[in-house]
Amino acid sequence: MRDILSLFFAYAKSGLKSRFQYKLDAIVATFAVFLREAGGIIAMYLALLKFDTINNWNIDELLFLFSLIFITYGIFIVFFMALRDFSDWIRHGDFDRVMLRPRGLLTQLVLCGADWLAALGHGTLGIVLFVISASRVGIQWNPAMAVYYIIAVISGVLIQGAIFLFFSSISFYVVETGSLKEIFYWNMRKFAIYPLSIYNRFIQSILIFVVPFAFVNYFPAQFFLRKADMAAYPEWLMYISPVVGVTLYLLAYSFWRFSLRFYKSTGNG
Amino acid sequence: MRTMQTAKNIIEVNNLCKTFKIHKRATGFKGALKDIFHPTYEWKKAVDNVSFSIHEGEMVGFIGPNGAGKSTTIKMLSGILYPDSGDMQVAGYVPYKQRKEYVANIGVVFGQKSQISWDLSPLDSYEVIRHIYRIPPKQYKENLARYTELLDMGSFIRQPVRQLSLGQRMRADIAAALLHSPKIVFFDEPTIGIDVVGKDKIRKFIRTLNQTDNITMIFTTHDMQDIVKTCERLIIIDDGQKLYDGSLENVKKGYGSSRIIEAEFESLPISLDLSHAVVSDADNSGLKKRIAFSTDEVSVNEMMSALMNTHNIKDVSIREPEIDAIIRDIYEGRIVMN
Numbered sequence: 001m002r003d004i005l006s007l008f009f010a011y012a013k014s015g016l017k018s019r020f021q022y023k024l025d026a027i028v029a030t031f032a033v034f035l036r037e038a039g040g041i042i043a044m045y046l047a048l049l050k051f052d053t054i055n056n057w058n059i060d061e062l063l064f065l066f067s068l069i070f071i072t073y074g075i076f077i078v079f080f081m082a083l084r085d086f087s088d089w090i091r092h093g094d095f096d097r098v099m100l101r102p103r104g105l106l107t108q109l110v111l112c113g114a115d116w117l118a119a120l121g122h123g124t125l126g127i128v129l130f131v132i133s134a135s136r137v138g139i140q141w142n143p144a145m146a147v148y149y150i151i152a153v154i155s156g157v158l159i160q161g162a163i164f165l166f167f168s169s170i171s172f173y174v175v176e177t178g179s180l181k182e183i184f185y186w187n188m189r190k191f192a193i194y195p196l197s198i199y200n201r202f203i204q205s206i207l208i209f210v211v212p213f214a215f216v217n218y219f220p221a222q223f224f225l226r227k228a229d230m231a232a233y234p235e236w237l238m239y240i241s242p243v244v245g246v247t248l249y250l251l252a253y254s255f256w257r258f259s260l261r262f263y264k265s266t267g268n269g
Numbered sequence: 270m271r272t273m274q275t276a277k278n279i280i281e282v283n284n285l286c287k288t289f290k291i292h293k294r295a296t297g298f299k300g301a302l303k304d305i306f307h308p309t310y311e312w313k314k315a316v317d318n319v320s321f322s323i324h325e326g327e328m329v330g331f332i333g334p335n336g337a338g339k340s341t342t343i344k345m346l347s348g349i350l351y352p353d354s355g356d357m358q359v360a361g362y363v364p365y366k367q368r369k370e371y372v373a374n375i376g377v378v379f380g381q382k383s384q385i386s387w388d389l390s391p392l393d394s395y396e397v398i399r400h401i402y403r404i405p406p407k408q409y410k411e412n413l414a415r416y417t418e419l420l421d422m423g424s425f426i427r428q429p430v431r432q433l434s435l436g437q438r439m440r441a442d443i444a445a446a447l448l449h450s451p452k453i454v455f456f457d458e459p460t461i462g463i464d465v466v467g468k469d470k471i472r473k474f475i476r477t478l479n480q481t482d483n484i485t486m487i488f489t490t491h492d493m494q495d496i497v498k499t500c501e502r503l504i505i506i507d508d509g510q511k512l513y514d515g516s517l518e519n520v521k522k523g524y525g526s527s528r529i530i531e532a533e534f535e536s537l538p539i540s541l542d543l544s545h546a547v548v549s550d551a552d553n554s555g556l557k558k559r560i561a562f563s564t565d566e567v568s569v570n571e572m573m574s575a576l577m578n579t580h581n582i583k584d585v586s587i588r589e590p591e592i593d594a595i596i597r598d599i600y601e602g603r604i605v606m607n
Contacts, residue, residue, distance in 0.1 A: 007400045013396075014389055014393055014394070014397045017389060018386050018387075018393075093379075093382050099348060099349045100348070100375070100377050101372060102370070102373035102401070103369065103401055104369065261351045261365075263349075265344055265349055265350055
């Protein structure tokens with residue numbers, strides 16, 4: 001464990017050091033991420049002023065739902081950025097170098113790929129949203145709830161990591177997976193901004209069974225908010241995010257192990 | 270020469286094969302459309318039944334034209350690619366099965382793909398490498414000091430890599446591949462794009478290191494001078510198959526018996542009726558001729574006197590074929606290797 005931590009810090013130190021070779025760009029990048037994402041929220045906020053509630057969720061509750069996306073994504077890009085951009089790693093030959101080093105492949109990819117500044121942008125926004133909304137939605141915090149919240153966040157990170165581990169494994173066969181990610185991640189994420197219950201059966205099923213984004217924010221948020229629309233789903237769905245996260249990750253991991261042998265590397269033969 | 274018989278094999282490769290499925294792309298818009306619905310594939314044997322063994326401490330040049338299969342072979346040897354069939358044992362490991370344990374024993378230098386960060390100094394990158402390989406502090410310090418000196422890196426080791434010359438960057442990259450004291454080092458085009466002085470520094474360093482540390486080294490390169498200046502043994506590969514495996518000397522001796530005489534004659538007409546020789550014009554004047562022959566059939570002496578007895582010669586030069594020319598002949602099938 002100490003060894004893993006020291007490797008993580010060595011990667012982080014060199015990553016930040018090279019990012020801060022261009023100080024202005026680094027600082028602007030952090031704000032740019034923050035402002036870009038905050039812009040989206042402000043737009044939603046303004047639209048919501050007209051509606052008052054969506055499926056009985058008021059704006060603060062929606063922001064709480066939202067904050068989980070940003071907080072999990074902020075942590076996600078600390079650990080899974082290399083997997084998010086894995087097609088590039090293959091295409092540029094960087095994955096060859098990973099294979100030439102005496103450490104687990106995923107150990108290296110997970111520890112080395114952090115985009116700290118984007119993480120700071122997303123994370124700060126998530127925390128700001130959380131702080132604003134959590135105090136206004138009437139959650140009675142107790143230690144058990146705090147623990148559940150932390151577990152829910154970790155699960156959300158793991159679910160998104162697993163989704164990208166699937167995409168990365170597919171890269172071994174087809175290299176470029178940009179459109180797949182667009183359809184099965186980024187679009188699903190856009191859906192997850194609103195309560196699951198507003199969608200038709202088909203999209204709900206996808207968000208529960210195929211790309212289980214519902215377990216990243218909707219069901220964990222329901223644990224705290226207990227909105228009436230939860231009645232449409234079995235109550236235990238609020239508790240199984242960790243199970244979904246771990247199961248999905250293990251599935252993705254075995255698919256990764258299986259697919260590795262199909263890695264073709266780049267170059268001229 | 271090292272004692273070939275007693276040295277133990279560090280690399281053993283038997284009947285190695287690797288086939289790639291290649292998408293054959295059609296041309297034109299119609300072809301591109303057809304491609305989407307009915308893609309056609311062909312199978313390319315990148316490595317076709319290749320076997321060889323290399324002893325500890327040997328320095329081997331691995332050459333072949335583009336697409337010959339040398340990169341694929343090196344990638345299998347270094348644990349990056351799974352072979353389709355065949356056996357491999359390198360430093361006591363099966364690379365693709367025991368990748369993590371195995372790669373701690375090797376270093377790989379890609380001339381075209383640096384392993385040190387563009388925006389960091391070599392020293393910063395070495396720090397990360399130290400952690401990845403878990404290099405003990407004492408060994409790290411000693412190696413770093415030694416390679417800084419041998420590769421003359423003192424003046425730029427703290428500068429961001431983007432400010433370095435290609436030759437400096439390459440030296441920094443070579444040191445990066447050696448910090449963990451590997452038993453085998455693979456060099457993939459280590460001098461590409463570097464000027465003559467830079468190339469020389471790198472070759473000299475590699476030779477020194479091989480002699481002092483007994484590190485096994487495998488080179489792939491297009492620059493025959495890399496091989497001539499460093500290796501004793503040569504493996505030539507083309508179309509996925511091994512064409513030649515033996516000493517560099519042998520290539521020169523066995524296939525280098527041809528000579529070319531370039532002669533400038535005093536006046537026309539020139540009537541050369543030489544058996545065992547091929548005569549061609551060396552320029553447009555008609556006065557300069559190139560006479561190619563093999564010393565196995567006629568000696569240089571005989572050829573010269575045959576010329577001088579019949580004509581007045583103003584100037585003459587005799588050349589041995591260069592290693593590049595021999596290799597080109599081997600690739601193009603003009604020389605058949607046994």
